[in-house]
Structure formats: structure tokens, C-alpha cells
Amino acid sequence: MGLLSIIRKVKRKEREMRLLMVGLDNAGKTTVVRRVNGEDITGLAPTVGFHIKTMAYNVGGVSYRLNVWDVGGQRSLRGYWRNYFEKTDALVWVVDSGDVMRMDECAAELSALLGEERLLGATLLVLANKQDLSGALSVDEVSKRLGLTGESVGKTRHWQVAACSAATGEGLLDAFHWVVSDVASRLYALA
Amino acid sequence: MASSSSASRASTVLARLEARHRVRALEAQKVKSQTSTQKAPEEDSDAFLSLFTQIQKETTQNMQTCAVACSSGEPEAQSKLANEIAETLVTCDRMRAMTASATYYLTSFDVRACEAQSNALRDLAHALRAKHLPRRRFKFSQDFSRRGYAGALEHVLESASDTSTANGDDARTARPADIGGREAALENFDGGKTQVIDVDVSGLDATIRDGRDAVVVCRGRATALRLARLTNCIVLCAGEMGSVDGPVYVEECTQGAVAVDSRQLRIHDSQGVAFYVAVSSTPIMEDSSNLKFAPWRDEDGTGDVHVQDFNRVLRDDGMGTCNWSTIDATSRVLTGLNTEEAVLSAARGLLCT
Numbered sequence: 001m002g003l004l005s006i007i008r009k010v011k012r013k014e015r016e017m018r019l020l021m022v023g024l025d026n027a028g029k030t031t032v033v034r035r036v037n038g039e040d041i042t043g044l045a046p047t048v049g050f051h052i053k054t055m056a057y058n059v060g061g062v063s064y065r066l067n068v069w070d071v072g073g074q075r076s077l078r079g080y081w082r083n084y085f086e087k088t089d090a091l092v093w094v095v096d097s098g099d100v101m102r103m104d105e106c107a108a109e110l111s112a113l114l115g116e117e118r119l120l121g122a123t124l125l126v127l128a129n130k131q132d133l134s135g136a137l138s139v140d141e142v143s144k145r146l147g148l149t150g151e152s153v154g155k156t157r158h159w160q161v162a163a164c165s166a167a168t169g170e171g172l173l174d175a176f177h178w179v180v181s182d183v184a185s186r187l188y189a190l191a
Numbered sequence: 192m193a194s195s196s197s198a199s200r201a202s203t204v205l206a207r208l209e210a211r212h213r214v215r216a217l218e219a220q221k222v223k224s225q226t227s228t229q230k231a232p233e234e235d236s237d238a239f240l241s242l243f244t245q246i247q248k249e250t251t252q253n254m255q256t257c258a259v260a261c262s263s264g265e266p267e268a269q270s271k272l273a274n275e276i277a278e279t280l281v282t283c284d285r286m287r288a289m290t291a292s293a294t295y296y297l298t299s300f301d302v303r304a305c306e307a308q309s310n311a312l313r314d315l316a317h318a319l320r321a322k323h324l325p326r327r328r329f330k331f332s333q334d335f336s337r338r339g340y341a342g343a344l345e346h347v348l349e350s351a352s353d354t355s356t357a358n359g360d361d362a363r364t365a366r367p368a369d370i371g372g373r374e375a376a377l378e379n380f381d382g383g384k385t386q387v388i389d390v391d392v393s394g395l396d397a398t399i400r401d402g403r404d405a406v407v408v409c410r411g412r413a414t415a416l417r418l419a420r421l422t423n424c425i426v427l428c429a430g431e432m433g434s435v436d437g438p439v440y441v442e443e444c445t446q447g448a449v450a451v452d453s454r455q456l457r458i459h460d461s462q463g464v465a466f467y468v469a470v471s472s473t474p475i476m477e478d479s480s481n482l483k484f485a486p487w488r489d490e491d492g493t494g495d496v497h498v499q500d501f502n503r504v505l506r507d508d509g510m511g512t513c514n515w516s517t518i519d520a521t522s523r524v525l526t527g528l529n530t531e532e533a534v535l536s537a538a539r540g541l542l543c544t
Contacts (some may be wrong), residue, residue, distance in 0.1 A: 003223055025475070026438070026455065031299070043295035046475060046499060075459065076477050076501045100374065101396050101415050132303070133437075135414050167299040 015064045017183045020084055020122075022113065023094035024106050027075040029131040031166035032094055033070045036176055041166070047072035050084065058179050064084040066180070078109065089183045090125060095146070097128045097163075098134035104144040110146055114153060124159035125179040127172075132165040139163045140144070158182050193533055215384045240305075243286065247308050250282050254319060261323045272323055277530070279316040280431050283309050284469055284488045287452065291471045296298065306454070306471065310412065374398065380405060382424070387535065392416065392433060399426065406538045409433045416440070416453070423447045425538040429469055429487050431531045439470075448524050450487055450534075450542055458482065465518060467525045468496055476515060477501045485518040487527045 018182075021029040027044060034041050037055050051070040056063050070083050071077070093110055096102075113119065128142040137145065143161050153159045160178055164171035257275045260268040286309040294302050376398040377390050382405020390397065393411030400419035409416065409428035415437040418426055423446040428435060435453035443460045450467040456474040458464075462481055468474060469487040476482060476498060484496040495517045502514065518526075524537045 025457070042298055045473070046501075048501075072476070074477060074501050099415065101398070101417055101438075101440065135436075167303070 013064065015184070015188055017064060017066055017089040017187065018087055018141050019066055019090045019092055019179070020088045021068060021070045021092045021094060022081055023127075024096065024099075024102060024109065025074050025075070026108045027073060027094040027096045028166045029070050029073065029092075030095045032092075032127060032129065032164075032172065034069050035169050035172055036068075046074060047077075049077070051079075055121070057176065057180055059177055059184065060141040062184070064180055064184060067080060081113070082116070082118075085116055088119060089187065090123040091119055091153070092127060092179065093126045094127045094129050095142055096130050097138075097142055098130045100135075100137060100145075103137075103142075107146045111152065114157075115160050117191045120154065120157075121186075122157070123179055123182045124153060124157055125175055126159070126161040127175055128163045129166055131163045131170065132168050158186075236293075236297050239289075239293050239297065240301060243289065243305055243308065245314055246282065246286060250279050250312060251315065254316065256270060258319050258323055269324060272319065275314045276320050276324070277431070279312060281488070283313040283316070284430065284452065286312070287469055287471065288486075288488060291469075294471060302471070310434075314412070314436065376400065377407070378402070382406065382542075384423075387539065392428070399424075404542065406535070406542055407463075408501050408535070412436055416451070417442070418444055418449065420444065421447060423542070425542050426450070427534060427538060428452065429467065430528075430534065432534070448525065448538070452487060466496075467523070474498045475501065480514045482515040483518045484515060485523045485526050487526065489523065493520065 021033060023029055030039050030044055030047055030051065033051070033053050034044070036057075037053055049072060050188060053068045053070065055066050055068065057066050058064070069088075071081055071084055091113070093113070095106055099106075107142075114124070126142070126146065126148065128137065128139050130136055139161050148159070148161060160175075162171055162175035162178070166172065166174055217310055224379075239449040254272075254275050257268065257272040261272045287306070290297075290302060290305040290309065293305075297305070339439075364404045373391075374396045377388070378400045380388065380402040382384075382388065382403070384404040386404075387406040387408060389408045389410060390399070391411055392409045392413035395413050396415040396508070397413045398419065399409075399421065399534065400417070401421075402424055403422040404424065406427070409426065410433045412433060413428070413435045416428060416435045417440045418424075419440075419442045423445045424444075425447055426449045427433075428439075429450045429452035433452075435451060437453070438455040438457060439451045439453045441449060441456070441458040441461055441464065444464050445461065446463045448465040448467065452469040452470045456466070456468055457473065458466075458468045458476040458479050461476075461479045465483040465485070466474070467485050467487045474484065474496065477500075479500075482498075484498055486494040486496055498515050500514050524541055525534060528534045528537060
């Protein structure tokens with residue numbers, strides 16, 4: 001038995017999945033990860049480079065091990081995103097729904113990302129974050145501004161846009177529940 | 192014999208160890224109790240929130256008392272109210288600064304609640320001023336009309352789809368042209384180093400772009416502000432004039448100065464701009480150089496601003512060229528000015544230099 005097979009077997013046994021959190025700077029990626037992991041969200045600074053969080057996540061009585069890669073979204077860091085695409089099971093694109101001015105920039109970055117060959121099979125979850133802010137765009141408006149349609153996302157890709165607020169925690173768990181279930185149905189349906 | 196002596200030695204050692212362990216445990220307990228009781232008062236979120244609410248209540252009460260006196264026609268009530276409103280606006284700035292300095296231990300919810308409280312206070316001050324005090328005509332507009340700059344100004348206002356009143360008093364106030372939704376833009380202007388352009392940005396995602404040599408005063412509370420391709424412009428959106436609830440983006444701006452009161456400040460591809468800031472989070476800059484920073488409100492002239500320069504951060508050694516500096520205390524021309532006239536005068540002076 002080769003090393004790769006052993007690793008695959010271990011991964012299957014532990015029900016591991018790899019989530020890549022991306023989005024423009026100040027979208028709230030780190031806050032989302034911390035909130036989902038039940039950590040303190042005060043005093044966060046912009047991410048320089050990336051953070052990896054491993055967390056256990058239970059869906060329908062089955063525990064999964066999530067490896068969440070939280071990558072900095074500053075313009076100077078976006079060129080490094082491609083280093084994290086390999087073996088990504090789900091792509092979580094976080095949007096600051098209150099930042100209407102940069103929706104076009106956000107749409108362009110997301111579109112570029114969806115064209116990446118290494119992300120073709122990955123599930124896409126778009127988090128319309130910061131819904132607690134007054135003037136935040138709704139899920140429909142975010143989808144429209146990002147140009148998210150079946151064709152733009154890719155006909156075979158599973159995707160969803162979910163409203164949430166990392167500050168209050170609203171809508172986050174439902175969204176993560178969906179993404180974990182979707183990845184699990186692809187990877188571990190027969191396990 | 193030998194076994195009994197070794198046993199007694201072992202028991203002595205055990206007793207000694209036990210005594211040492213007891214002393215250490217006592218010390219540890221003492222330290223633990225000390226640290227649990229020594230909670231720094233400045234990091235106590237409950238104390239902070241009660242102080243914050245108290246300041247807000249007192250300020251609101253004082254202002255409303257003056258407003259009641261003003262409506263009942265008491266002599267000198269108007270001037271009292273004007274002073275109270277000016278003080279309230281300074282208090283609002285202080286409250287925002289307090290919130291900014293406490294963000295590291297407050298929860299996000301509390302930070303936003305504090306920001307909402309200070310914004311509500313500011314709105315109340317503006318509302319009372321609009322109701323009880325007639326809007327002043329600024330000296331500069333009179334100067335401009337006398338000096339024959341009105342034509343040039345009209346051109347600017349036309350290009351900005353001017354919707355201001357035609358009675359002359361507010362003729363300088365432009366509403367940026369709507370470009371869809373709540374977004375609006377003021378663009379393509381040349382102030383000739385003399386013009387002061389008032390822009391009403393209330394409730395807008397306002398963009399000011401492709402302009403040069405002008406003072407731009409943004410009035411009201413914008414939801415976001417983008418400054419793009421401005422050369423030698425002084426943009427004022429702080430203090431009595433206005434503020435931004437969300438982010439301020441500065442892109443490809445050269446020279447000039449920007450005074451902003453906002454939640455965030457992000458600067459890209461800009462050179463030689465001076466920033467006077469009252470922001471809740473650390474200003475972020477990328478691909479920019481020779482920028483200068485100072486706090487907007489800084490009574491003793493010793494405050495400074497911490498800026499995150501991503502080009503510097505990304506270098507492995509962390510010792511890249513420093514692309515920003517703090518403005519010397521003696522050169523902070525826009526800091527610590529309490530009246531709008533003083534700020535405009537300083538801005539105009541800055542434009543001419």
C-alpha cells in the first residue's frame with residue numbers, strides 16, 4: 001500500500017474536508033472562522049498571510065474534521081491565493097454586504113477565482129456577511145451585483161448564497177451546515 | 192540498620208519536598224487571587240459602557256435644555272445653544288476616539304452600539320442646529336462671489352448635477368450626480384487653487400474623482416466615500432462638517448490633504464497626501480509612498496496614528512522603506528481647530544501653498 005493510499009484512507013476515516021475562505025479585505029473572513037469555532041472575535045487585525053484552523057463539525061450526528069484556510073484579502077495578498085487552491089473541497093467567498101462601492105471589484109475577483117481549473121469541483125458558498133449593518137445589501141442584491149447565475153458559477157458546481165452576520169453569529173451555522181453537508185455528500189456518501 | 196537509616200532519610204526528603212510544594216502552592220494561590228482582583232479599570236467593558244452612556248445622556252440633556260430655552264425665546268439662548276452644539280460635536284469626536292481606543296477589549300456588538308450612540312448624538316446636534324439656528328453663509332462663498340469665481344463654481348456645480356436651492360444661500364452646496372442606487376459621484380473639476388466646493392453626501396456612497404486644486408467639503412453622514420485621482424485637493428469630511436459611517440477609499444491621489452472621520456481608511460496608489468484621521472480601525476495603505484498622518488482631534492499635539500503598510504509588512508525582513516510618517520506637531524494645520532471657519536481657513540491656506 002502506497003503512502004498516498006494510506007493518507008487517503010486516514011482522511012476518509014477522519015472525514016476531513018478542506019475549506020478555503022477568501023474574499024476582499026475587511027469582508028470578515030477571520031471573524032467568520034472564529035465565530036464558527038466559538039472563539040473571541042474582539043481585537044482582530046487584518047490577516048497577513050494566512051491562518052489554518054482545524055475544527056470538529058457535527059452534521060446529522062456525524063463528526064467531520066474541517067481544515068479551514070483563512071487567507072488574507074488585501075490587494076497585495078490576492079496574488080498568493082492560488083497557492084491554496086490544491087485539494088480544496090469547498091470555497092467560502094465572504095462578501096461585505098455593506099461595502100456597495102467595491103461590489104464590482106468583488107465580482108471581478110470571484111469571477112477570476114471561479115475560472116481556476118483547480119477549483120472546478122469545489123462547492124461554492126457565498127456568505128453575504130455584515131447583514132447587521134444598516135444599508136447592507138440583501139442576498140438577492142449581492143447575487144445580482146456579483147453576477148451569480150448557474151452559468152457564471154459553472155453548471156456542475158454546487159453553490160449557495162447565504163445571508164449572515166459574523167458579529168452576531170446569525171445565519172452562520174446554517175450556511176456552514178449546508179457546505180459541510182454538500183461536501184460530505186460528494187466525498188463520504190459511500191463511506 | 193542500613194534500611195532504617197535510608198527510610199528515615201527518604202521520609203526527611205519527602206517532608207522537605209512537601210513543605211516546598213506547600214509554599215509554592217500558597218504563592219501560586221496568592222498570585223492568582225491578586226491577578227483576579229486587579230482588573231484594569233480602563234479595560235472593564237461594563238465601566239466603559241456605563242461611562243459612555245452617562246456622557247451621552249448628559250450631553251443630550253444639556254443640548255435639549257438649551258433648545259427648550261431657545262424655543263421659548265429666552266435672550267442669548269441662541270448663542271448658548273450654538274456653543275452647546277459645538278461642544279456636543281467635539282464630544283462626539285471624543286466618544287468616537289474613546290470607542291476606537293477600546294475596540295481591543297469591547298465586543299463588536301458593543302463597538303457598533305457605541306458608534307451608533309455617538310452618531311445619534313451627532314444627528315441630534317445637526318437636527319437642533321437646523322431647527323433653531325439659521326444656516327450661516329460662509330465668508331469664503333461671499334469672497335468667491337465678490338471675486339468673480341461664481342462662474343467657475345457654477346460650472347463645477349453643473350457638472351455635479353446641482354440640485355441645490357436657487358436662493359443663493361446654499362448655492363455652493365452640490366449634490367453629487369446619481370450614478371445608480373445610493374451611489375453618487377462628483378467628478379472632473381479644477382478649482383484653480385481657490386475654490387471651495389460643498390458637497391452634500393448624506394446617506395450616499397459618494398465618489399469624488401478626477402479633480403485638482405480645490406477644497407472639497409463633504410457635508411452630512413455618508414455611508415462610504417471614495418476619493419480617486421485627486422491632485423492637490425483638500426477633502427474635509429470630519430468634525431462639524433461631516434463623517435463617513437463606513438469605509439473611506441483613497442486611490443491614486445497625489446499631494447493635498449484629507450481629513451476624515453470614518454470607520455475605516457484604505458489607501459492605494461497614492462503619493463504625498465497628508466491625512467488627518469479619526470478612524471475606528473487602523474488605516475491601511477498599499478502601493479503608496481510619502482504619506483503623512485496625524486489625528487484629527489489632538490488637543491496637546493502629541494498624538495500619533497498607527498498605520499498598517501502592507502508593502503512593508505509583506506517584506507520578509509519587515510524592514511522595507513517606510514512609506515509614511517507622522518506629521519510634526521508644529522505642522523498639523525488641520526488638527527485641533529474647533530470651528531468650521533478655522534478649518535476652512537487652514538484648508539484654503541494649505542491649498543495655496
